[in-house]
Amino acid sequence: MASITAHRGSLFHLLDDPRKDSEAYEFIDDALLVIADGRIQSMGPYSQIKPTLAADINIEEHPDAILCPGFFDLHIHFPQLTTTAVYGEQLLGWLNTIIPQEEVYKDQSHASQCAELFLGELLRNGTTTAAVYGSWAKESVNALFEKAADLNLRLGAGKVMADRNMPEGISLTSPEQDYDDSKELIERWHGHKRLSYITTPRFAISCTPDDLRVCRRLLDEHPDSYLQTHLSENPREIEFTLELFPECKSYLDVYDSYGLLGPRTLFGHCIHLEDSDFQRVSETGSVLCPNPPSNFFLGSGLFKFQAAKEHGVRMALGTDFGAGNTFSMLNSMENGYKMAQLQGYSLSPFEAFYHSTLGGARALSMDQQVGNFLPGKEADFIVLDKTATPFIEWRLQHASTPSEILFVLMMLGDDRAIRATYVAGQQVHCKAA
Numbered sequence: 001m002a003s004i005t006a007h008r009g010s011l012f013h014l015l016d017d018p019r020k021d022s023e024a025y026e027f028i029d030d031a032l033l034v035i036a037d038g039r040i041q042s043m044g045p046y047s048q049i050k051p052t053l054a055a056d057i058n059i060e061e062h063p064d065a066i067l068c069p070g071f072f073d074l075h076i077h078f079p080q081l082t083t084t085a086v087y088g089e090q091l092l093g094w095l096n097t098i099i100p101q102e103e104v105y106k107d108q109s110h111a112s113q114c115a116e117l118f119l120g121e122l123l124r125n126g127t128t129t130a131a132v133y134g135s136w137a138k139e140s141v142n143a144l145f146e147k148a149a150d151l152n153l154r155l156g157a158g159k160v161m162a163d164r165n166m167p168e169g170i171s172l173t174s175p176e177q178d179y180d181d182s183k184e185l186i187e188r189w190h191g192h193k194r195l196s197y198i199t200t201p202r203f204a205i206s207c208t209p210d211d212l213r214v215c216r217r218l219l220d221e222h223p224d225s226y227l228q229t230h231l232s233e234n235p236r237e238i239e240f241t242l243e244l245f246p247e248c249k250s251y252l253d254v255y256d257s258y259g260l261l262g263p264r265t266l267f268g269h270c271i272h273l274e275d276s277d278f279q280r281v282s283e284t285g286s287v288l289c290p291n292p293p294s295n296f297f298l299g300s301g302l303f304k305f306q307a308a309k310e311h312g313v314r315m316a317l318g319t320d321f322g323a324g325n326t327f328s329m330l331n332s333m334e335n336g337y338k339m340a341q342l343q344g345y346s347l348s349p350f351e352a353f354y355h356s357t358l359g360g361a362r363a364l365s366m367d368q369q370v371g372n373f374l375p376g377k378e379a380d381f382i383v384l385d386k387t388a389t390p391f392i393e394w395r396l397q398h399a400s401t402p403s404e405i406l407f408v409l410m411m412l413g414d415d416r417a418i419r420a421t422y423v424a425g426q427q428v429h430c431k432a433a
């Protein structure tokens, strides 16, 4: 017998990319979401679905709330818990300050305690899937995956590879060690439960050509695994990268030269891209992951939402916590809106939610499994609280359309707007009353 539960509330999800079809969403005022063994069995208006349910099925009521697919944060750093909110620097200076503090994550029991806090914060903020950078030490990634497996999360992560140009106080790896450690982690974790491995060169500055060749080798040996790295975040970073790879015509071209572009590659930031870069990203199906909270915090620049739309690139938002000062994807959407406004582009709430839900699932080629409420998908979802604060409750009384309601939540909401989080149908977070 399947274990069946049902949830009643308003319901919102995207059905396609609103950059192509602005009507490709569903918003149901009074909906019923039915879950069997952790997957969506059916969903729709309460009046239609209720008669199809057996009388003894328990219906969980979510008044004044919207059921929404869980958020995707496609760029976040696990070992930066103690180094978020560090004052005063831009990217390269900031990295010199914070990277040495990742060294303690080679102690697995410390990493394990931090993993519990880190994953708890993700869930408290409604993030059910993330692409996570570990530290250089495989122990950090083992600790993270162990906790994520216990919670049955759909999570991807990798240990950072960095065999040169690291600040004092952090261990350098070597291409051989990076290969061996990554391989061991892939064999242990990739495909275990809902986990995925992401090969993670920190960025081109920290990787020798041999280290980048190791990345290509790992992808060749495990074609259904992923790659994530940083791209074109800060002008000084770009200059240094091109000094290290003078044969390359752009920062993107460095990764391209080592065969690292493709549909399973996630590039973080991507701020200072030229049109030719967007074109190359588009032809290779690579994914761009802008992180507005971090880009404002470090003063790195503005992601070109309009160009990304025009080139039809695959993209999904992240927070880049700890350079980002928040775990909240609602905050990331809010900052994304402001970032686009600074360039004369108004990011719609449907686009922002797409880049944080279905777009994230598509970016990971996981949209057959998660990302919206179509029957058969895994039931990773959140309960957005329309009464999160007295002011939000009042403001929403003056909002009527789905677009207005979602926009108010993304501009005024944060972790307080996440009433509950469910993973594969199981509640993993519930906000204190």
Ligand SMILES: [Zn+2]
Pocket: 075, 076, 077, 230, 268, 320
């Ligand atoms: Zn980052």
